[in-house]
Amino acid sequence: MTAPEHGFRRPTPVVGDRSSARERGADPTGWRMSEAVVEGLDAAIGARRDLRRYRPDAVPEPYVEKVLRAGHSAPSVGHSQPWRFIVVTDPALRDRAAHMADRARIRQAAGLTPDRAARLLDLKLEGIREAPLGIVVACDRRAAAGGVLGRATFPDTDLWSCACAIQNMWLTARTLGLGMGWVTLFEPVELAELLGLPDGVETLGWLCLGWPDERPPSPGLERAAWSRRLPLDEVVMRDGWHEHAPPTSHLRGPGAEKLVTATDSADDVLTPPDALGVLDRAVSRVAALLDGRVAGGSLVLAGADHPVAALGVSAFEPSVTRDVLTAAVEGTSAGAVAARAAGLEVVAVDAGVSGDPVAGAVDARVAGPRGDLAGAPALSASAVRELVNRGRTIGASAAATGMVALGEVGIGNTTIAGALTCALLTLRPDEVAGLGAGADDAIVARKRQVIADALSRAGAVADPIELLAELGGPEIAVLTGVVLGAASAGAPVVLDGLATSVAAALAIRIEGGVQAYLVAGQRSREAAHDAVLTELGLEPLLQLRLRAGEGVGACLAASLLAQGAAIRAGTAKTIAPTDGSLGD
Ligand SMILES: Cc1cc2ncn([C@H]3O[C@H](COP(=O)(O)O)[C@@H](O)[C@H]3O)c2cc1C
Numbered sequence: 280m281t282a283p284e285h286g287f288r289r290p291t292p293v294v295g296d297r298s299s300a301r302e303r304g305a306d307p308t309g310w311r312m313s314e315a316v317v318e319g320l321d322a323a324i325g326a327r328r329d330l331r332r333y334r335p336d337a338v339p340e341p342y343v344e345k346v347l348r349a350g351h352s353a354p355s356v357g358h359s360q361p362w363r364f365i366v367v368t369d370p371a372l373r374d375r376a377a378h379m380a381d382r383a384r385i386r387q388a389a390g391l392t393p394d395r396a397a398r399l400l401d402l403k404l405e406g407i408r409e410a411p412l413g414i415v416v417a418c419d420r421r422a423a424a425g426g427v428l429g430r431a432t433f434p435d436t437d438l439w440s441c442a443c444a445i446q447n448m449w450l451t452a453r454t455l456g457l458g459m460g461w462v463t464l465f466e467p468v469e470l471a472e473l474l475g476l477p478d479g480v481e482t483l484g485w486l487c488l489g490w491p492d493e494r495p496p497s498p499g500l501e502r503a504a505w506s507r508r509l510p511l512d513e514v515v516m517r518d519g520w521h522e523h524a525p526p527t528s529h530l531r532g533p534g535a536e537k538l539v540t541a542t543d544s545a546d547d548v549l550t551p552p553d554a555l556g557v558l559d560r561a562v563s564r565v566a567a568l569l570d571g572r573v574a575g576g577s578l579v580l581a582g583a584d585h586p587v588a589a590l591g592v593s594a595f596e597p598s599v600t601r602d603v604l605t606a607a608v609e610g611t612s613a614g615a616v617a618a619r620a621a622g623l624e625v626v627a628v629d630a631g632v633s634g635d636p637v638a639g640a641v642d643a644r645v646a647g648p649r650g651d652l653a654g655a656p657a658l659s660a661s662a663v664r665e666l667v668n669r670g671r672t673i674g675a676s677a678a679a680t681g682m683v684a685l686g687e688v689g690i691g692n693t694t695i696a697g698a699l700t701c702a703l704l705t706l707r708p709d710e711v712a713g714l715g716a717g718a719d720d721a722i723v724a725r726k727r728q729v730i731a732d733a734l735s736r737a738g739a740v741a742d743p744i745e746l747l748a749e750l751g752g753p754e755i756a757v758l759t760g761v762v763l764g765a766a767s768a769g770a771p772v773v774l775d776g777l778a779t780s781v782a783a784a785l786a787i788r789i790e791g792g793v794q795a796y797l798v799a800g801q802r803s804r805e806a807a808h809d810a811v812l813t814e815l816g817l818e819p820l821l822q823l824r825l826r827a828g829e830g831v832g833a834c835l836a837a838s839l840l841a842q843g844a845a846i847r848a849g850t851a852k853t854i855a856p857t858d859g860s861l862g863d
């Protein structure tokens with residue numbers, strides 16, 4: 280039985296939550312704060328930085344109190360408020376703490392590889408002496424865990440509560456224009472002793488607080504190429520832990536129907552089955568993607584210079600790079616001539632040639648630091664992402680013309696492609712250091728050494744973008760994007776020599792489905808090329824011991840593909856016997 284409505288007013292409590300179910304149901308989003316608050320919080324979170332450099336000026340007490348109050352407003356397990364904040368201003372104490380941090384830093388460096396150690400020691404890690412104030416956050420753990428709501432099951436929740444307090448203080452400091460830095464470069468026992476903490480009280484480290492003497496737009500460790508912010512989707516998993524799930528590829532090869540139509544087209548002509556051998560398979564692949572129209576397309580020729588060339592790894596002057604790309608624009612580079620002969624358009628791309636942009640080339644240049652691999656990363660990760668994105672756009676528009684043949688030019692780039700090959704396939708430098716455009720023994724030995732140095736500096740890197748940043752070259756990054764963009768737009772990609780094949784291998788690491796779009800134009804004379812083609816699972820159409828680069832081999836192969844398709848299309852058709860003479 281439902282009670283009759285009498286029109287009574289809902290008793291509204293004078294304490295606590297005054298909202299009614301009716302109000303909440305009518306506007307479930309009604310608890311939202313103003314736009315300014317939402318944006319302000321977002322801005323503070325995004326702009327919070329771990330500060331290492333401070334002005335010596337004092338911080339007024341009301342500011343300090345505001346920061347401490349923010350810490351004290353943090354959530355805590357069972358509302359236990361286990362944090363204690365020890366404000367240190369005494370210069371002598373700060374000196375002793377700084378000495379401890381210096382020792383911890385040296386000890387930590389001793390456990391690293393020499394290069395990583397040098398990079399650690401290069402970093403300024405704390406500002407204990409300079410910042411006028413230290414706040415040591417301690418957690419009073421003496422209450423029995425069982426007595427605190429929520430701690431019996433997760434005994435460390437008291438420490439986590441203190442970490443929440445630290446984050447609150449950090450954000451508040453940032454909004455006030457104060458800098459904060461969380462220093463944990465201490466032996467915890469030493470820090471506890473310094474401040475006379477009783478047994479059962481643990482510290483979470485030392486927070487420097489003061490007016491900043493730096494205003495970093497991004498994390499210092501990211502700028503120092505020590506680490507980077509992971510993409511969100513690498514840290515978010517849905518419906519379970521999926522660490523080993525292969526990266527999902529959104530690309531699919533051509534559908535089964537198209538594949539079968541393409542192979543069928545070779546079946547009813549007056550030739551023995553698979554008459555054209557390796558070429559037949561490649562023609563079928565390309566025909567399936569292009570609905571049988573195998574002719575025409577574009578050569579995308581990407582060029583860049585490389586600081587590694589200064590280490591004596593090439594037999595040629597870096598100025599060749601600009602000359603070849605300029606000739607390509609004019610239609611007179613070997614690759615451009617080969618493209619014309621194959622009926623391909625030429626898209627010359629300046630991915631990073633030294634000096635002014637190459638006139639007439641697509642400008643894909645990205646500013647930023649460049650290194651010689653052995654001593655410093657080739658590029659920053661953000662530059663690589665941008666180059667890959669530009670390549671995607673170029674690849675997608677080239678796809679509209681038909682086949683996409685790849686070419687590269689960049690004095691020194693066989694060393695780069697070799698280093699990437701080593702990292703991708705776990706090979707030794709002596710297995711990949713080849714003759715390039717015409718090296719002698721001494722040059723090959725230097726290539727080997729540079730690759731070895733580069734690999735030990737970079738350490739183990741699996742992420743393809745990181746790999747390109749450590750060891751890559753801008754033209755290889757652009758070509759990686761071209762492969763992704765062309766394949767996403769449904770076009771076959773015809774590879775040339777080592778560098779273009781390495782770009783394809785990197786593209787596969789990003790999108791596994793790309794493989795179905797690749798054709799290996801040739802196997803070049805470069806030592807590592809064979810291993811890369813094996814990794815790609817591709818048989819080359821040509822083996823001419825080419826050392827041209829520039830897309831010459833890809834264009835020759837594109838001609839061959841067009842001829843293969845023409846042979847298929849023009850050869851007399853046969854009809855299946857209808858008299859049953861086929862079988863017994
Ligand atoms: C005149 C000339 C034109 C080229 N076109 C392409 N490459 C080829 O050689 C270079 C890589 O070899 P390494 O690592 O030994 O420097 C790249 O530019 C590649 O495309 C050329 C090389 C030369 C000399």
Ligand SMILES: O=C(O)c1cccnc1
Nearest residue numbers: 715776777803805826828
């Ligand atoms: O394998 C290649 O692509 C190659 C070889 C020599 C010189 N340039 C490129």
